[in-house]
Structure formats: structure tokens, C-alpha cells
Amino acid sequence: MAIGRQPLRPAADVGLLQRPTWTEGLVSWLTTVDHKRLGLLYIWTSFMFMGFASIEAFLIRLQLAAPGNTLLSPDVYNQMFTMHGVTMVFLAIMPLGTGFANYFVPLMIGARDLAFPRLNAFGYWIYAAGGLFLYSSFLLGGAPDAGWFAYAPLTSLSNNPGNGTDFYMIGLLIGGIGTLVTAMNLIVTIFSMRAPGMTMMRLPVFVWMMLVTSFLIVFAFPPLTIALLQIIMDRTFGTLFYVPEAGGLPILWQHLFWIFGHPEVYIIILPAFGVISEVIPTFSRKPLFGYPVMILSGIFIGFMGFAVWSHHMFTTGLGPVANTAFSITSFVIGIPTGVKVFNWLGTMWGGAIRFTTSMYYAMAFLFNFVLGGITGIMLAMPPFDAQANSTYFVVAHFHYVMGGGALFAFFAGVYYWFPKFTGRMMNDRLGKVAFWFFFIGFNIIFMPQHFAGLMGMPRRIQTFEAGIGLELVNLISTAGTFVMLAGILLILANVIQGFRAPKTAGNDPWDARTLEWKTTSPPQHHNFDEQPIALDRDALWAEKYPEHAHPDDASAYEGMDFDQGGIHMPGQSWYPFAMAVGILVASYGILFHNFVLAAIMGVFVVVTTYGWAFEGVGGHHVHPNKTATEGAHD
Amino acid sequence: MQTHRWLRPAGLLSLLALGLSGCEFAGPQSIFDTAGPIAEAQRDLFVWSYQLSWIVVIGVFGVMGYVIWRFRQRKGSDAIPKQFHGNTALEIWLTIIPVIIVIAVAVPTVRTIFATETRVVPDEDAVIVNVTGYQWWWRFEYPELGIVTANELVIPTDRQVVVNLDSADVLHSFWVPRLAGKRDMIPNQNNQLHFTADEPGEYYGQCAELCLGAHAYMKFRVIATDDAEFDAWATSFQEAADRTVQADPQIQQGEALFATKGCATCHTIDGYRDDVRVGTPDFPNLTNFGLRNTIAAAVVDNTQANLEQWLRDPQSIKPGNRMPAVWDTNDPNADEEIAAVAAYLRSLGVEPATQTQASIGANHGDR
């Protein structure tokens, strides 16, 4: 009981600084440590960045509408697809998963918050800082333009003298810190804050997938961080890591990037798998088919994710033996993924499926993802990849898995959890209309790109040659963006309408299975009035329909007081925000070679670290089940 | 290809697939319109996987459609379906199916990898070419023939071509879809690619790795001819140094301007007066330029008008490239001088007779 939850001792009685206590207004958001608020911040911020990235995508497609188009110059075009890719991957889709995790992991495991609330806040702010930093490049001398994987030596000072590349390197570096600490935080949370009775094999699958994802982050981000650091050193302090003239090996960057990069794509897709594994059972009114297999296959996919990175490098001349090895490991990943797909179908089999908008997106996810997965398997054949690599076939593949897969899954999540976020219901009919535009538009954009690729259209070209058969496919693809745009606008209308709908959702509008639906919508600050207890896998379902599940005997927990002394609500804090700002400013210092500024901010960051450590526990206790007077004593 | 034998009975699926492997996808840069064994093996592997993928597509989407239709919640019914959690036997079967498919893909894949990607010791009669990528053009050196040229790779048909790939700056990737898949050009890494062209023809090549600037325009051509023509081409290069400028006064003016305008500080022309030539290997070698079909890494055809435009304003043809505009826009002599230089360049390697006969030499693919 006492273990692991001691307040930071040295801090408390020193009480160097009072914790802020605003509950409303800007400051309350800047200093918040509430996982639900941070989750919403994550989600909103990533949608904002997704909006930017979509604008870039539309510009890309407009430029490629016809051959010889001059809407964007080559330089601007390079910045567009680089920022589009970087934004979608690092600032939109990945933090979206983190946002859902922030909001729902504690609720699903019946916890009050993440294990380290301030660290969580820091994770968010440093992510936001990294995103701002990257986007400020547009105003400060040009955005990065070397593609989202920034192959050396394109990023060396001599080949890329502008500071766009510095924005990329430093921006991803600081954003990566946020991702790392949040992943660590989630792991600790999932290990140590599960509700009584919630064994690992009773965790909701979304939580499991976040656990695997977090481990992937913990192991995959360091290689990227070091690679970024090496380029920063090369560009700022004249080291030679990627200088071919000095013997440097550009291929090393590729290895380091993809050792990160392939796990990264599973970091994107596993949370999406998790969302789907919540949505489908709920709307099929059946438990997930083959739960242990789903967990194992998730772990296996994550594990194998570290063994396939060179399939992005089949054309770099690794030789037939290495290509064979990485090809086979890539094929093998298809097997557990297939098992997942089959199990989702198995979940629906025999169910009573309710086709809500959320379920529509889940079905569309299955459709798109299987297609994208199949093209992935094709790309994993090195001889075919020799043709397809760096063409629109690859572009089509990864949009099917990331856009059609992850993004659609997260949309399913948005529609699924919207009532929980707000207490309001979105209009299902409008949602479905929007869905069809979105889904059909998506396929009109990306299906033809397979053919463009097979016809020999390379990616990352701002114009293509007329008369070699590429006009039509590109025109169709561009036309599709308008259909999708209509879909996006309708979705936005749907969301706005949702926010204006009456608060009638209730705690559990979908008759769902997991604990987040046990509390109010939106959940109170302290999540649960009473410590929930998991008597079965789908804890809430078991509670609602004990005759359909076989829950444990609740009497084992009777009389236990899990909230001795009330629920402790951690105090807010300025330090996460301040530290992120310090790092942000220091980054500008390094970028503009203003090392004095960087050093001052470095000291500032150290100061905030101490402030953080010695700020004291703060916070207060709530006693939802007792009278207010009783609660006032501490 | 071995796999072909297996695919014959694939019935209906093959029909669908034939649509793909057939001519609808023909095109100068299409991977289906193969003209050599390597590209063919790569295409066949794709077709095989494409056909297999129909099993997955039909299987998964079939079941999905059925489930969606069969198990949707009926109006008015609020019954809770039977809560089953899994079925081990079924799960095992559902694992075995993808395993079988994976094996069916993997076997031909591995075979094709070793057939197409192994580093080779060049055949006796192989043509060896050292290719260097530059931002944004290609240098082709035939070490055995003593030829250096740019942007057009002339090869004999039915003979092995072995290219050694290097880059002078950033990464590029050498790709001729109809002949062979790509191989990246990476500094400090000697990559090799080999292929054979079955038929004479002009094949499109394209840089397939982002190299910024004019990456989209970094193309090239592979021109496959029969042995005799190839030898004639090579001889013409080897003898270029001994040839003299043609008698035409415009061409002679062009030659003089080539020196005075500073072209020769960058570009090399074999047979060009050594005293003014400081050209380096880091710029396109213009020897026998008259034999070229295209200008500026296959961006436009080699016509008098295009070449003049190129010399007047290289950026207008190929945005981002590194060739300077040599003439001021308001230089009164520009038109005349440019025409002369262009005429001179187009005369290189071309017999005077054929030159007058057609504005683009007989050899030029006049599309």
C-alpha cells in the first residue's frame, strides 16, 4: 500500500513555492496536471497540426493536378511534402494516440491519473513546443525540405545551407523528449495503477496496445535522438558524422533513422488497433474474440517491428542475403496482423452489430488497412521494391495504412468517445454523410496512386512529365481531395453541432464494456467517486450483465477502503510549462548560434528542475462519498 | 520465370491480373512494359503477389461483407448475443492460412532476389559503365572504351550492362523501369547494378531519390542499339578528338564563342582546343553532343530551338539547375551568338551532310 506512493519527501516541508490553484481560465490550463485536460490538449493540438498538414497536402495535390503546373516552386514543394510528412507523423497522428491514451488509460484501468502528473504535463508542453518550433521555420528562413526521413548527406551544411534542416533536427529532438517521457509515464501507470482485480489479462486492449506502443517508443526513440544529435553536431560544431569526404557513411543515417522509423509506424498503428479493439466489441455487443491472441499478436508485432527496418533500404545495395532476411521478417509481420484482422471479424461474428458512425469508421479502417497491408507485403519483396521504392506505389501504401488505417481508427475513436468527452451526442446521420465523403474521397485520392507508381511516377517530384500516362491518375487523385475536403468540412460541422447538442449522453450511451463508461460524462476531476474494481475482463459489462459474464465474487473486496484519507488530487504546477518554454528558447539559441542565450536558458531549465523537485506535494483531497466538512480537514 | 507455371490455373483471378500485366499500363516508364530479363522477373513477382492478394481480399472482404449483413442488429431487437471469447482451433487455422500465403510469396521472392540482386562479375563481353550522379545530371564513363558522356547511356542490346554507381554529392538513385529496378547512388558505397536490354529502343531513366532542386527533372535516357551501331557510336567518340570543326561559318563562330563565353571553363569537349579548355569532370561532357537526343538530363529534345532556349535561360527549361545563363538578357548579340553556339554543339559528332538534311540528325529520336 504505502510503497511507491510516498510524496516527494524533501520537497514537502521545504515548500519552496506554492502550487498554483487556478481552476479556470488560461492559467489553469497552463498549469494543469489533470490527465483529462492534457488528453484534450493533446487531441486539440494534434488536430490543429493535422489541419496544417492537410493544407500542405492540398497544395501538394493542387500542384500535381496537371503536368508542368507552376503553383509551387520546387523549393516550396519540397518544404510542403516534408512538413506534411513530419507534421502528420510526429505532430498529428502520433500525439493523437497519446492524447487518447492520456485521457482513457487512467479511466480504463480505474486510476485517478497517470503516475507522474507533472511529467505528463511536461510531455505535452514539450511536444507543443517542438511543433511550434518546427512551424516557426516558415517565418524564420524556410521550412525543412529534405523529406521526412531527411537522408544524409542532403542535410549537411554544404548541401543544405538554410536553417530549415536545423529546425527539423532540433524540433524533432525536443518533441521526442516529450514522447519519451510520456511513454515512460504510461508504462509506470499501467504497471502500478491498475484497479483492484484488474490483472494484466483483464486490461482493455487499448491499454495493452498503449503499453506495447510505449515500450516501442522507449526503445525506438533513442536511436533517432542520437542520429538527430549527430546531425546537429555536424551542422553546429563541425563534426563529421555524415560528411562523405571525411569518410562518413550516409547509409548509417538510414539505418539509425529506420531502426526508429519502422517501429514508429507501429507506434502509430498499435494505438489505432487498440481503439478498434474497443469500438468493435462495443458495437457488436460481444467480447473481443481471442483476447489473449490479440495481446500476443500485438506484442509480437511490436517485437518484430525492430527486425524489419532495412525493408526501407532494399535499394541501397545491402546485398541479397540482407534483403532476403529483412524481406522474410517483414512477411512474418503480416501473420500476427492478419490474426488481428480475423479476430476483429470473429468479434463481429454472431454479434448484434449497431452501425453507428464510429462503427462505420471501424469498418472503413478494416477495409483500408487490409489493402495497405497487402501492398506492404508486396513492397516487402525486394525485387518488386526495386521498382516500387520511391514511387507513388509507396505513397499509396503508407497512406492506406496511416491515413486509411490509423487516422480512420482515430476518427472511430473520436465518434466513440465524444459523448464521454462532452456529455453530448453527435448527430449520427450527419456523421454518416460526412463519413461517405471522407471514405470515398480518401480512396479516390490514393487508389490511383498505386497505378501512378506502377507507371513509374517517382515520389517527391513537384512536376511530372506529360505524355507518359500520368495525367489521368494524378487528376483523379487531385479531384479526390475535394471530395475528402467536403468530408472534412462536414465532420467539422458535425463536431460543432455535437458541442451544441444538449448534455443528454449519460454515462454509458453505447452500452459499452470498459470502465471509462462507468463514470460521468464528462468525467469529474477525480474520475471515480469510488475505486472501481475489475471483476472480469470487460469490467463494466460484467458489472452490468453479470449473468452474461462470469465475474469474480465481489465479496472478496468488501470492506476494503481503497481511498483512505480521500482521493488525493495532485496540485497544479508551473514548472512543466516553464521548463518546456526554457527548452524551446534554448533551442532557438542553438539554432541561431546564440550560445549565450542557450546557456542562460540551460541554467533556467536546471532552475526549473529544482523548483519542480522541491515544489512540494500540494494538491488536496476529495471525499466524494463523505460530507464536505469531513473532507476539509486536510 | 518459374512462378509463371503456378499462375496459369489461377483462372478468374488471372483474368483480373492480366488486366494489370497487359498493355493498359504500357508507358515509357511503366514497370509492366518490360524490355529486359531483370525487369521481367521483378514484374512477374509483382503479378504473382497481386494474384495471391486476391485470395486475401476476397476472403477478408467476403467474410466482412457477410458479417456486416448477417449480424447487424435487427430493428427492435435488443437481445444480447452469445458472449463467446474465442475458439482455439479456429484461431490456429486462421494463423495457418496466412502462413501458407506468406510461404507462397516468400519462395519466389527469395529466388528472384538471388537471381536479380547478386553482385556479378561482369561477363566477358559486358559493357561496364561508371555512373556518377550529380545534382542534377548523370555522368557516364565507359572505362574500357575511354568514353565520358552525360545523360544518355548508349548500350548494345543483348549484352550484359554492368553499372557501378557513385554520387558526387547527395544521394541519387539509378532507375530505368523498363530494364531494371533502381539502385541507390550513395557516396562511399560502391553499388552495382546489372541488366540487359532485349530490344533496341530508347528507355526512360529517372532519379528516384530526393536530391532537392531539380530532382524532378533529373532524368536520363538509355539508348539500346545493335552491336554494329553501338560500335559505330563508340568509335565516333574515340575519334572525336581528331575531328575538326565543320566548315560552316556559323559553326566556327560557335566554336570560338564556346571559348570566349566561358563555356569551356566548365564543359569538356574532346577535340576542343586544349589551350582554352579547363573544363572539369564535374560538369557534363559535351563531346559528340550532336548525337544526343535530349538536353539537360532528358528534360527536352535536342532541337535547335530548345538548345537555344537552354543557353539563353537554363532555368526556364529546368528550374533549379546549376548551369548559369551566360548571356545578359539585353545583350544585343545574344540571339546570334546563341544560335551559333547551339549550331556548333549540334554539329559535334555529326557528319555535315546529315546535319543539313534534317535539323535533328537522323539518329535523333524525332518524336
Place this chain on the structure above:
Amino acid sequence: MASQAPAAPSAAPAHGWRSSKLPDIKLLMWIFLASDIMFFGTLIGTYLIYKGRSLTGPYPLDVLDIPLTTVSTFVLLMSSFLMVIALDALRKNKIQQFRLWTFGVVFFGAIFLGFQIYEFNHFVDLGLTLGGNLFGSTFYVLTGTHGVHVAIGILWLGSILVSSYIRPWTAKDEVYLEVAGLYWHFVDLVWIVIFTLVYLVDFV
């Protein structure tokens, strides 16, 4: 949020149910170290891949001074040893000893860092610079990152030492020292690997 009194420090009750026996911060530290292994793994990997690829000198054999570094390695190892004793002392509530040994750790760590600063200076004199050759780049970035880790450790343990005078530590605070100790042992361990792969290998 009306009741806004700060929680009473050590009297604060244990909150809620825990599903793990390991204290949170200890778990966090373990995960961080797992990740740190990847950081150093990448740096060491880079060093090894670039080994022997420098086009110009000075080469490892020209600059590395095994006896000197052996001494500093030994010092660092000793600090790890003192770390164990310090933790033990705290567990037994022997506060004076705990302070003494913690001071020892910090002191030895500082000596190691001093050695490293001396070494870097000396190497620069010998012509080994960050931008001089690949050996310089990989060597300084690898050992420099390690040095930063040591410096952070010193700062951390030093802060613990200082805070132990401001507010006495007791055996109940053991976990905070233990976590810092985990970190310190790890940094030591990494040095052993670096010392072996970077320094010793070339001499055998």
C-alpha cells in the same frame, strides 16, 4: 477545489490502491535506463562502425593513454562502491555515514570528471578535435555524452547531500537515494563498456 490546503508532508496517507510492488520512481528509473541503453548503444555503435575509417590522424593509438584512464576508471568504480555503502547506511538510518559516503561518491565522480576534462584538453593538444577526423567526432560525442551523464549524477547526488542538511533524511527516504544510485551504477557500467570498446580493444 475549495479546500486548498497543502497536504501535510510526511503525514500524507498512502493513496489508493497500487498494482505494482515496485515504487513508481524506481520503475520509472528502470525504464529510463532501458532507454538509455539504446542511447549509448547507438553512440557506441556509431563509434564502432566508424572505427578505422578516419582518413587523417590522430588515430586512437596516437592519443589514448591507458594507464591514466585505468586510474580514472578505477575511481569511478570506487564511487559505485561507495554508493552501495551510502545506501546501506541510509537504510540503517546512519545519517552521518550516509552523508559521508554520498560525499565520497560525489567527490570521486568529480575526480573522474576532472580526469576527463584533462584528457580532452590533452587530446586537443595532440590534434584530436571534434571536426578533425571521424575518430575525433565519434570519440568526443560518445565520451562527452557519458561525461554529461556523470555530471548530472554529481549534481543529483550533490543535491541529495545538501538537502540532507536542510531536512534530515531517514530510512524512509531510501528509495530516492536508491533511484539515484541505480542511475549512478548504470553510468558506471556504461563506462566499463566504453573503456573496453574504445580504449582497451586497440591495445590487445
